[in-house]
Amino acid sequence: MKFEDFRSIFQPRSVAVIGASNDASKFGGQYYFALRARAYSGKLFAVNPKVPDIDGVPTYMRMQDIPDEVEFAVVAVPAAHVVQAIADCAEKRVRVVEILTAGFGESGTPEGARWENEIIEIARRNGTRIIGPNCFGVYSPESALTLLPGIDFPKEGGPVGILSQSGGVTSFLMRKAIGLGVRFSKVISYGNGCDLNEIDFLSYFEADEQTKIVVAYLEGVSDGKRLLELVKKTTLKKPVIIWKGGLSKMGSRAVASHTASLGGKKEIWDGFFRQTGAIPAVGTDDLLDMMIGFGCLPGFQGRRVSVVGGGGAITVAAADALDQVGLSIPEFSVKTQQAIRACLPPTGNSVKNPIDVGTPVYLPHILKPVLEAAASDSAVEAVIVEQWVSNYMPVFVEELADVIPSVKKSSGKPFIATMPEPSASSETIEIEDTRRKYREHYLRHGIPVFDTLQRAATTLGRIVRYNEFVKERQA
Known part of the structure; x- marks a missing residue:
């Protein structure tokens, strides 16, 4: 086609x-x-x-x-x-x-x-x-066509294109993504794919200038060789993120009854991802993290990261999480450490990197100079800030919300925020609303927000590896 x-x-x-x-x-x-x-x-x-x-x-x-x-x-x-x-x-x-x-x-x-x-x-x-058959159809914000039953899906478009064999996965993923501020170019749930299938829709997304990020949920494949070559071609232009369902024996059996597809062996798909540069995902949270990460940090290739948080355990957690994905936490220069130390109380903190400011509740006049010092260090290529929204700070504080975007702009370096999700209870409704406001504010300024440091590190590592893969192939 x-x-x-x-x-x-x-x-x-x-x-x-x-x-x-x-x-x-x-x-x-x-x-x-x-x-x-x-x-x-x-x-x-x-x-x-x-x-x-x-x-x-x-x-x-x-x-x-x-x-x-x-x-x-x-x-x-x-x-x-x-x-x-x-x-x-x-x-x-x-x-x-x-x-x-x-x-x-x-x-x-x-x-x-x-x-x-x-x-x-x-x-x-x-x-x-x-x-189709057995699908939820097409969502195209440009024309008002909508995925079943998306009467309330946004009319404004965005950079993410989705092709999926599962209508349920697609609808659930879209609703969660929309709530996080993600918008879409086009979305297709194609079910059994008896005629138009993953090859056709991926070919379209490869050529579509509106689509900057391709997300796919696949259960079966109509033509493995063509898909391999097409994904190779597409990943040189834009990231292709694939959640492949049915890789286990039980999953493969479920796939056959869901969309009449053959699941495929995990070893084959591991090789597929290595050859093509496509990014593997498992589950909707994984897909969401990468939509947000690639949307905010499309060309990022740095491996040296500073982490800012409140609490001693962040040093261990940050080092482990970043090391697992091939990223590092370089020690600051003496000059940077002195600048950070001047902003903090004399005890109960750490200034070497990761930075422990001594409390999970940040004050704008302390946080801003700390971030400026961290971002100014020549060994640092990106900064992760762990921010808690809790009973101590249950309201949106505009001055605090503007700190990270302001330092990002002045330093020219990428910033990533982590914002742990509060436990579900009636007391946390107000906190969750505040958390949502911070998340939306940061995303508007190109700052991705993740629930945990581990998820932030995983996503950042994938972005770096993808961009290095493309650079090597284009050399």
Whole structure:
């Protein structure tokens, strides 16, 4: 599929929802009302032979009854009726059909497999392209198309593109990422991938200038050799982060029943990541950390880090976490140590690197000169600041929030913040709101925020290794 042909997927001029319904608990109803609520600007048609109108808007009995051209169709009818729906779309010359319905190859039944084969045959014979079946579809903020049931997904775009076989993983990941300030160029949940699959969508993301970071959740692969070469090509332009599901025996079995895919062996995928430079991830938290990290620190290659925190154990924890990922904590020069010592009380602290300021509750007039001194040391290439939001400081303090962005700007060096998550209780609601405000404030200034020092170190190490890989390949 050519790059320009993807316009029919991400910016279709007209959409028909087959199985649209007044019942918002059904997929067809959810999708139709989501497009209306998101003010889709193209022509929107509802197809349902059982109801004359949906919320006052007349429906069509069949696709052939629609007087206009239909570029994109969404199928949300029972599995037994999908083959006929695809035949109707093919007769109508619909360019792309998205099948939300499950019950095909992944079901393990002979009839499910037969229906999927019939869908493929009809589509190929008529030049219609298929997304799905068994998927949540396409999210394109530019056109208001949305992933099921994302009526409330943001309309503003961003740098992250997602391709995923799992609708549930995609929806959960997006909701968490959106809450952390991440925005997307396009997102595709393609399910069984009976026609358009990971090769097609990765090819699109490789060429798409809006997409700066590619995130993939894969269960099976349609063409391993093509994927290897395509990922090699893509990683030289932008990071490709892959969560490969089904690498264990139990996981592989689950994959087969989820999207009718073959999981693959862990050893093969380890080699795949080494050869391509793609970044392996395990779980949604891992993916989220890397979206945020690569979004804020896209070209970072430094391995020498300063860590600032409150409490003696930070020295041990920071050294262990950074050493595990190939990063180091260099000792400050005597001049830097003297500058830091002048800012702190005479006892209960450490000035060599990591810096222990003696308390987890920072005062702006102390924190700022400490960070300035750390960032000015020639041995330091990045600074990690561990910041606690607690009962001692339950409100957003603007003066404190501006310290890290201010020093980042004046020093020209990357800053990373860690902000441990409070325990869940009614008393921590206000604290969590304050934590969210700090996180959003820092992200606006290009400062990634992580829940723990370990996660910050892991992400930073991956960014460094990726950028070194690209530099070596381009040399």
